[in-house]
Amino acid sequence: MLIRPPVAADRPDWERLYAGYAAFYKVAQTPEMRATVWTWLFDPSHQTRGLVAEHQGRLIGLAHFRPFARPLSASTGGFLDDLFVDPAARGSGAADALIAAIADEGRKLGWTVIRWITAEDNYRARALYDRVAEKTRWATYDIKL
Template sequence: MSVTVRPLAAQDRARWDVLYKGYADFYGVPQTPEMRDKVFGWLMDPDHTSAGLVAVDETGTLIGLTHYRPFASPLRAIDNCFLDDLFVDPAQRGSGAAEALIEGVAEVARQRGWGVVRWITADDNYRGRGVYDKVAKRTMWVTYDLNPDG
């Protein structure tokens, strides 16, 4: 199968919605259509920091998505890239779409002079981690979440 990566476009909305709902379901995160409306709005807003890429098969069908954004690294005095979301249609896993999407974000990072592309995943995401272990270096950092409202 041939996979092409390109920027997310307005006409991708319906299929993006299906894929992004699948992503939320995979992680067990309750999500409403209104939440997806908000995220898609961010991705279509050229002034918002979040952006997206999609993987398309040879028929033009969207089979995967990723979202990314810059973040500052004050200690190194550089901008980096955070890969927020990565999802491939379960029927298309093994197609190379995940690797192509990661490489697409890496290309954006190279073009913009960002120092590193960073992402997190669930410890039990074994299939995803198998891909990530091939294309990136696992770090020693442990992630914490603090809810500011207590």
């Protein structure tokens, strides 16, 4: 398995995976929305970065992440926004490898933490997360704008 940044030729497989991620979370996502995120991944002025997991020439997973300021600790952390592995490739180690690669990137950049959220009922993913990270005591709130 190869973990690497996406390249232009990855777009069809990346779109398939990202559409699957949106469907998993029951989020309405348009081709235009996916095009926007794809553009972000290649825009050096945008904070969002991506990695893909490739196995036998096919993308089986994706991750999107970005830095975030941590004023209380006067540091920068990394936020893992999206992580998805093709259901047929679950258990392959792709999710572990993507998280590890993001942590490695964070260390290189001097980040102090990698943080993410997941749905309370995302039990399969939470089993992995409980193994590789520490669950925090913080609840998440949104104000829809």
